[in-house]
Amino acid sequence: MTNILPQELITEILSLLLVKPLMRFQCVSKAWFVTINDPDFIKMHLNRSIETNRERALIADANNGILPHSYYLVNFSDNKRFSEPMEICPPFNHPTTRFIKIVGHCNGLICLHICPFCCSNIEERNKYPNEIVIWNPLIRKYKKLPFKPIENPDDYELKLAFGYDQINDDYKVVRILKPLLASVSEVCHHVYSLRGNSWRKVEDKWPRKDLYLNMNLSASLNGALHWVAGRRRGLTSAIIAFDLSTEKFRVHALPIEINFLEYNTHLVVLGGCLCVWEANCQQFFDVWVMKEYGVAASNWTLLYRLPQGSQQTPSYAMPVALSNxxxxxxxHEYSGKLYWYNIKKKRSRIVEIQKSIEKCDLNIVVVGSLLLLDGELDH
Structure with a gap:
C-alpha cells in the first residue's frame, strides 16, 4: 500500500481510525509507526475525535477511591450503543491504605492523585509520598510527575486541577496550597508543565480574598481551569478561572446565587460549553450553559430543569455528556444508575449495560486520544 498510495492519503486514512486499531497498526511497518507517533498526527486524530464524537469512553470509579483500585471503561459512540464494561487498573502500586482520586480530565487524559495523608502510619506516609500521574486509559500509558515537596504537610489544604494550554500546546497541572489556619490571601500556587516536565510557582495572586474553592472537580475549557467559588458564610458568588497560558486568574459571574455550603454545585463541559449543575433546596436540579464564553452573567442560559421526586426523571442526576x-x-444518578434525558420531551430512559456498574460513585467521559504514546505502560 505504501508503494501505491501517497503518504498524505495514508495519513488521512489512518486519522479516521479509532485508537485500538491504530495501536495495532504501529506494527505494520516502520513508516506507519513513525506516522502514528508523530505529534502532528496525534493532534489531528484528537481534533477529529472531538469534532465527531466517534469514540468516547465512560470511566466509572469501581471502588470509590480505595486501593487496590480499578475503574470500568465503557466505550460508546452515540446514545444507543454501549460496550460491555471492561475493568482497568490505574498505574499505581501501593498498599491498600492509600486513597486515589481523579482531579481532572482533558482530551482523553486523566490526572490521578494518590492522597498520602489518609494513612495514619507516618513511616508509610514517608515511604509513599504525594504522587500525581497523567494517564491515558484507552492506550494504558501514563506519565508520573516529578515530586514537588510540601512544607508542613499536616497544616494545609491541597487542591489539584488539570487542563490544556492551547496557546502553548501544553498540558498543565495546577496545585493550590492553603494553610488551614490562614486567610485565603495566603494561598500558594504552583503549575506543572508536561512539555517542560517541571514545576514552578505562580506569581499571580488570588483574585478575591473573600472566595474559596469548592472541593468538586474543576472544568477545563478554552485554555483555562474553572472552579465554583464561594464565601465561607452565604451564597456562591463566582467562578474562578485560571488561564493556563498567561497563568493569571479571572472571575466569571454565575447565572444565579447558589447555596455554596451544600456542596451541590458542579461545573461540567457539555458540547464544548461550560455548564453549571446545581441542586436547589432539594426541589429541582438546574443545568445552566454558557453558550457564549465570557464573564457576564447574561451569557448563561437555562438548559433544563429536573424536578425531584418525579417518576419520569432520575433523582440527583449529574450531567456527564451530550448526545451526538x-x-x-x-x-449519572446519585445511586449510580445512568440515564439519557431528552431535553425537549423532558423524559429519561435508563442506560442498559451488560455488566452492572451501578455501584460506581464517579463517572466521567473521555475522548479517544493517542496522547502519551511515548509514556510508560500502566501494567
Missing amino acids: NGKEVLM
Whole structure:
C-alpha cells in the first residue's frame, strides 16, 4: 500500500481510525509507526475525535477511591450503543491504605492523585509520598510527575486541577496550597508543565480574598481551569478561572446565587460549553450553559430543569455528556444508575449495560486520544 498510495492519503486514512486499531497498526511497518507517533498526527486524530464524537469512553470509579483500585471503561459512540464494561487498573502500586482520586480530565487524559495523608502510619506516609500521574486509559500509558515537596504537610489544604494550554500546546497541572489556619490571601500556587516536565510557582495572586474553592472537580475549557467559588458564610458568588497560558486568574459571574455550603454545585463541559449543575433546596436540579464564553452573567442560559421526586426523571442526576445530536444528556444518578434525558420531551430512559456498574460513585467521559504514546505502560 505504501508503494501505491501517497503518504498524505495514508495519513488521512489512518486519522479516521479509532485508537485500538491504530495501536495495532504501529506494527505494520516502520513508516506507519513513525506516522502514528508523530505529534502532528496525534493532534489531528484528537481534533477529529472531538469534532465527531466517534469514540468516547465512560470511566466509572469501581471502588470509590480505595486501593487496590480499578475503574470500568465503557466505550460508546452515540446514545444507543454501549460496550460491555471492561475493568482497568490505574498505574499505581501501593498498599491498600492509600486513597486515589481523579482531579481532572482533558482530551482523553486523566490526572490521578494518590492522597498520602489518609494513612495514619507516618513511616508509610514517608515511604509513599504525594504522587500525581497523567494517564491515558484507552492506550494504558501514563506519565508520573516529578515530586514537588510540601512544607508542613499536616497544616494545609491541597487542591489539584488539570487542563490544556492551547496557546502553548501544553498540558498543565495546577496545585493550590492553603494553610488551614490562614486567610485565603495566603494561598500558594504552583503549575506543572508536561512539555517542560517541571514545576514552578505562580506569581499571580488570588483574585478575591473573600472566595474559596469548592472541593468538586474543576472544568477545563478554552485554555483555562474553572472552579465554583464561594464565601465561607452565604451564597456562591463566582467562578474562578485560571488561564493556563498567561497563568493569571479571572472571575466569571454565575447565572444565579447558589447555596455554596451544600456542596451541590458542579461545573461540567457539555458540547464544548461550560455548564453549571446545581441542586436547589432539594426541589429541582438546574443545568445552566454558557453558550457564549465570557464573564457576564447574561451569557448563561437555562438548559433544563429536573424536578425531584418525579417518576419520569432520575433523582440527583449529574450531567456527564451530550448526545451526538445535542438533544439528550447522559446523566449519572446519585445511586449510580445512568440515564439519557431528552431535553425537549423532558423524559429519561435508563442506560442498559451488560455488566452492572451501578455501584460506581464517579463517572466521567473521555475522548479517544493517542496522547502519551511515548509514556510508560500502566501494567
